[in-house]
Amino acid sequence: MEQQITLIATSAMGLEALVAKEVRDLGYEAEVDNGKVTYSGDLKAICRSNLWLRTADRIKIKVGEFKAETFDELFEKTKALNWGDYIPELAEFPVTGKSVKSKLFSVPDCQSIVKKAVVEKLKKHYKKQTDWYTEEGPVYKIEVALLKDVCTLTIDASGAGLHKRGFRVAQGEAPLKETLAAALVKLTNWTPDKPFVDPFCGSGTIPMEAALLGQNIAPGFNRQFVSEDWEWIGKSLWNEARMEAEDLAKYDQPLDIKGFDIDHRMVEIASNNAEEAGLGDIISYKQMQVRDFTAKSQYGVIVGNPPYGERLGEKKEVEQMYREMGQAFAGLDTWSVYILTSHPDFEKLYGKQATKKRKLFNGFLKTDYYQYWGKRPPKNS
Incomplete structure (x- = not known):
């Protein structure tokens, strides 16, 4: 070879x-x-x-x-x-x-x-x-x-797709792929010293990807790959790579990551998934509607993948939720907000034009990633 x-x-x-x-x-x-x-x-x-x-x-x-x-x-x-x-x-x-x-x-x-x-x-x-x-x-x-x-x-050389991190116990009806969730986090201005909130957490994928990123934990650390059985690579190289990942992880990095969902069953599923991933002490989950969100910290990042209103009968309810979201986030001028949706009128319903939009695919569905950048903290003199 x-x-x-x-x-x-x-x-x-x-x-x-x-x-x-x-x-x-x-x-x-x-x-x-x-x-x-x-x-x-x-x-x-x-x-x-x-x-x-x-x-x-x-x-x-x-x-x-x-x-x-x-x-x-x-x-x-x-x-x-x-x-x-x-x-x-x-x-x-x-x-x-x-x-x-x-x-x-x-x-x-x-x-x-x-x-x-x-x-x-x-x-x-x-x-x-x-x-x-x-x-x-x-x-x-x-x-x-x-x-x-x-x-x-x-x-x-992977086997199961890389989005399968190896620790999701259960999921909702339309789970976000872990790879896309990681991308949504990486496309923000979030740093581990700031609060991170997902107001539509579902089974908890986005908060868990944020936690892995925040502590520099290799996303494939808890799973196996088909090429681990290939003799011409050898177990020693895999062991070296895993030791490198272990050495680079920052398990002591404090994080403030929260996930909210209107459905108490999803909050329970998200909590169980976080426990299985060893992230139960890092992420806190709570049942809450987005209209009730308030922020105690001055600076932070919100990343959400809300319902899109694609299903028959859901559209009006989802559009009202987008309006309530805009009202709840209106005063958070020092927070950055990132929302993924396929709804063409999101900005109008939210009540504010995005700083930037990025086209992404959620599965085969075309979506836009709406980015609202908050004010930056003052530089230390």
Whole structure:
């Protein structure tokens, strides 16, 4: 195995720049494209990326990229790659695929051809006969992705998506992905010395991501990854990466993080999730309507993902809640407020034009992230 490999951190649309900054903060040079960030690193980069990237969807190893307009081309060019460097003799390697604006548009056929090509290469690599291959070992999920006749072949190094932090006990009807919640926090001006409030906390995802960020806890620290079973990475590199994460965590950093929700059941779920994550002493949850919110501290940050009014019969109720929110927050001129919603008239209902708006996708739903920047504290003389 070569010590330098090419990695791809996949990203939700609109979050690529955030993912790239996280990659650069880990010490790697990043190249940004739609839905992905590409970079090079050593084997330990696989471990560190999985553990630390808060806003990426998953980490993939790029095995090869080439133009393919015919099935013969796809087969021969796939077979020419060094699959034996990555996939051991008894490994399980399912093949998934996707094709966009390409001559090879049949995804099942592309998957089948890639599978056959990899098997042929591995038979030659391990000097085996025709009827040899049994898939009983660790999993190496291959993806064949075709875009405008360019084929990219990758191996998934994450397993479950990176949004699965490993500690959510329960959730509500429309839970926010942890990766998007982390992005919402990172797009604010919040620092750990200021109060942080989520007035629509649901199952508590946003406050928990704020707590992880505030104490510099690696978001993947409490879960396992498929590449931990890969012998050519080795347990020692994973142990080193986890020790680094442990050393960099700031468990003594005091935080003032609160979550409110109108539904007492969600408050209970959020509290249980925080306890499971080891954050129960850091975050406080309470049942409360947004119209009743008051702030004791002079400076702070509010981040909310309220109901959007998408469902039939909810629209008027949600719009009234947006008006009440605007009234409750009107006097908080030293607080910064950040609200994610798909409602096109949010600013009108809230009663104030945002300082800045950013388009983001909550799943497949187009939303805007409305940012209201509060006055800054005076500089110490």
